[in-house]
Amino acid sequence: xxxxxxxxxxxxxxxxxxxxxxxxxxxxxxxxxxxxxxxxxxxxxxxxxxxxxxxxxxxxxxxxxxxxxxxxxxxxxxxxxxxxxxxxxxxxxxxxxxxxxxxxxxxxxxxxxxxxxxxxxxxxxxxxxxxxxxxxxxxxxxxxxxxxxxxxxxxxxxxxxxxxxxxxxxxxxxxxxxxxxxxxxxxxxxxxxxxxxxxxxxxxxxxxxxxxxxxxxxxxxxxxxxxxxxxxxxxxxxxxxxxxxxxxxxxxxxxxxxxxxxxxxxxxxxxxxxxxxxxxxxxxxxxxxxxxxxxxxxxxxxxxxxxxxxxxxxxxxxxxxxxxxxxxxxxxxxxxxxxxxxxxxxxxxxxxxxxxxxxxxxxxxxxxxxxxxxxxxxxxxxxxxxxxxxxxxxxxxxxxxxxxxxxxxxxxxxxxxxxxxxxxxxxxxxxxxxxxxxxxxxxxxxxxxxxxxxxxxxxxxxxxxxxxxx
Numbered sequence: 001x002x003x004x005x006x007x008x009x010x011x012x013x014x015x016x017x018x019x020x021x022x023x024x025x026x027x028x029x030x031x032x033x034x035x036x037x038x039x040x041x042x043x044x045x046x047x048x049x050x051x052x053x054x055x056x057x058x059x060x061x062x063x064x065x066x067x068x069x070x071x072x073x074x075x076x077x078x079x080x081x082x083x084x085x086x087x088x089x090x091x092x093x094x095x096x097x098x099x100x101x102x103x104x105x106x107x108x109x110x111x112x113x114x115x116x117x118x119x120x121x122x123x124x125x126x127x128x129x130x131x132x133x134x135x136x137x138x139x140x141x142x143x144x145x146x147x148x149x150x151x152x153x154x155x156x157x158x159x160x161x162x163x164x165x166x167x168x169x170x171x172x173x174x175x176x177x178x179x180x181x182x183x184x185x186x187x188x189x190x191x192x193x194x195x196x197x198x199x200x201x202x203x204x205x206x207x208x209x210x211x212x213x214x215x216x217x218x219x220x221x222x223x224x225x226x227x228x229x230x231x232x233x234x235x236x237x238x239x240x241x242x243x244x245x246x247x248x249x250x251x252x253x254x255x256x257x258x259x260x261x262x263x264x265x266x267x268x269x270x271x272x273x274x275x276x277x278x279x280x281x282x283x284x285x286x287x288x289x290x291x292x293x294x295x296x297x298x299x300x301x302x303x304x305x306x307x308x309x310x311x312x313x314x315x316x317x318x319x320x321x322x323x324x325x326x327x328x329x330x331x332x333x334x335x336x337x338x339x340x341x342x343x344x345x346x347x348x349x350x351x352x353x354x355x356x357x358x359x360x361x362x363x364x365x366x367x368x369x370x371x372x373x374x375x376x377x378x379x380x381x382x383x384x385x386x387x388x389x390x391x392x393x394x395x396x397x398x399x400x401x402x403x404x405x406x407x408x409x410x411x412x413x414x415x416x417x418x419x420x421x422x423x424x425x426x427x428x429x430x431x432x433x434x435x436x437x438x439x440x441x442x443x444x445x446x447x448x449x450x451x452x453x454x455x456x457x458x459x460x461x462x463x464x465x466x467x468x469x470x
Contacts, residue, residue: 001352003058003359005241006318008249008273009170009257013361016272018240024059025239026052027231027270029248030068030120033101034077036295037108039308039323040245040279040286046309046396047276047317047362048243049114053394054358057350067234068117069227072098072124073207073220090205098122108296111305113396121230123221124207129229130221131212133263134198138213142262143198145213146189150199155192157258163267167194167258170273171250196255197222224255231269232260242270246277276317282324304408306397307332313364313395335397336468338371338388339405341378342398347386350394367395409469420451424465427453431463 003016018024028048031037048066055064077094085093106116134150137143142160143152154167154175168174175194186193201219202208208218221229231239237260244253253273260269278285281292299308311331315321351374357366371391378385392398400408407417423442430438443453450470457463 001058001356001359003054004361005272005274006361007271008275009165011172014272016240018059019238019271021059022063024055024064025235026055026064026066026241026243027227027235027239028066028068028117028242029227029244029252030070031102031105032071032074032076033098033105034074034080035101036297037105038286038293038295039281039299042109042112042296042308043276043279043312043317043321044243044245045109045114046112046312048274049112049396050313050358050364051241051243051274051362052115052117053396054355054362057355057394058359065119065235066117067119067121067231069230070098070102070120070122071223071226072102072122073226074223078206091207094207104297108300111300112296113305113309113399115396119234121234123226123230126226126229126233127209127221129233130199130225131209133225133229133232133259134212136263137198137259140262140265144191145215146191148201148211148215148217148219149187149189149197150211150213150215151190151195152198152255152259152262153191154194154196154258157262160262162265164261164265165257165267168254170254170257173250196224196251198225198259224252225259227252228256228259228263228269231256237264238266238268239270241272241274243274243276246275249275274317277320279321279323281322283322286323303328303332304335304405306335306399309396310335310368314368316365317362336405336409338375338392338397339400339402340466340468341375342385342389342392343402345378345382345385345389347390349387350391351387354391354394371395415449415451415469420446420467424453424467428463428465 004013005016006013026048028044031041052064052066077097078090081090081093081097085096088096134143137152138145138150142156143150157164157167158175199212199215199219199221201211201217207220209220211217211219231242242253257269261267280286281294284290284292286293296308307328311323311327312321314327314331351370353370353373354367357363357370360366371388374384374388374391378388389398423446427439427442430436430442446453446467451467452470454466454468455463456466
């Protein structure tokens with residue numbers, strides 16, 4: 001089995017060879033903690049959770065380090081803090097907002113069955129590393145000070161000789177294209193329109209720290225330098241995988257790569273860059289103005305987290321995904337069936353077909369097809385039932401017992417399981433005495449409550465009736 005991953009930088013699917021197989025390292029951009037995470041935020045959480053599980057399976061749990069940062073300094077955080085806690089000093093209000101929002105984020109992603117990363121660094125705890133990187137960039141001529149700002153110069157990077165990559169290579173754009181379509185601030189102190197902020201002066205009342213490079217006024221970091229500093233602190237100058245959503249390729253990841261490569265005079269920051277595709281809701285871009293903006297928390301109120309997880313994994317991570325009610329309903333029915341078949345079977349090892357499918361650039365669509373094959377084999381083979389259950393747990397499913405899963409549906413519907421079982425027993429007795437009118441009446445009474453009966457035979461050929469909720 002060989003793991004192959006698609007690299008955004010080289011635009012090819014390549015054999016994954018870690019820099020150090022005993023210390024496989026992955027960094028993924030995490031939340032900016034100012035509000036509830038939306039369902040689009042859940043996609044990288046789930047995608048890179050699956051990759052984390054796969055890497056741990058291949059290289060061993062103790063040999064994989066997964067870092068997902070928390071951005072806790074940002075204008076949106078400042079605005080939310082001032083709005084929600086107008087009577088508090090801004091810094092105190094910011095702390096309340098970030099702590100509450102981070103707690104909400106953890107509750108939501110735990111509900112999706114995601115493992116916690118190895119490390120979850122906060123940006124504000126890494127100001128010293130940010131200042132060190134900025135000093136390195138200024139000293140090397142890749143950054144400059146202007147009107148109490150420190151700015152990075154992509155022009156200087158592309159003019160440098162040596163091993164450095166070309167600025168724009170990750171986004172596959174030239175400097176001219178980036179100027180035309182970039183989200184860049186136009187400012188008189190910039191030498192070039194593509195120059196971006198590494199450090200800026202703080203406004204009165206905003207979070208602030210002593211500035212680097214001899215700047216007298218206190219300031220705060222730019223967004224991009226935060227991730228470069230946290231990745232360096234916890235994973236080193238170079239590491240194996242950097243992940244995030246496709247919307248982060250430019251400018252965030254492009255600027256991260258530039259800062260880190262220039263600070264350490266290296267050709268690369270991460271060996272492999274991975275990006276998940278966009279998410280739409282019912283065929284439209286998700287937005288508050290369209291009324292289709294939905295948070296993870298709202299969805300978890302209506303659906304088990306495993307349903308959301310399966311619905312996300314049915315589409316390959318690099319492809320766009322259309323989030324629909326029909327898809328959720330289909331995912332829920334699939335999980336009802338999987339839970340019924342797996343029925344708490346015990347085993348540790350997932351099927352090789354599952355590992356092989358994931359090893360082909362996280363081909364989750366093929367993985368789910370393999371799960372359906374395992375499910376069919378598991379119906380009549382106890383060993384395969386164990387393998388099926390182990391494969392589901394490996395992917396983050398079967399977080400509940402079969403009884404708990406079934407009980408959740410019963411509780412949500414208001415159906416009393418004992419009442420259902422009693423009527424099924426009465427129906428079976430009616431069928432034995434050939435009172436089919438009574439048998440049909442009981443069936444119809446259950447159907448009116450949303451209970452669907454399935455008549456079959458057990459392993460000994462005796463009649464047996466199972467039930468589920470419609």
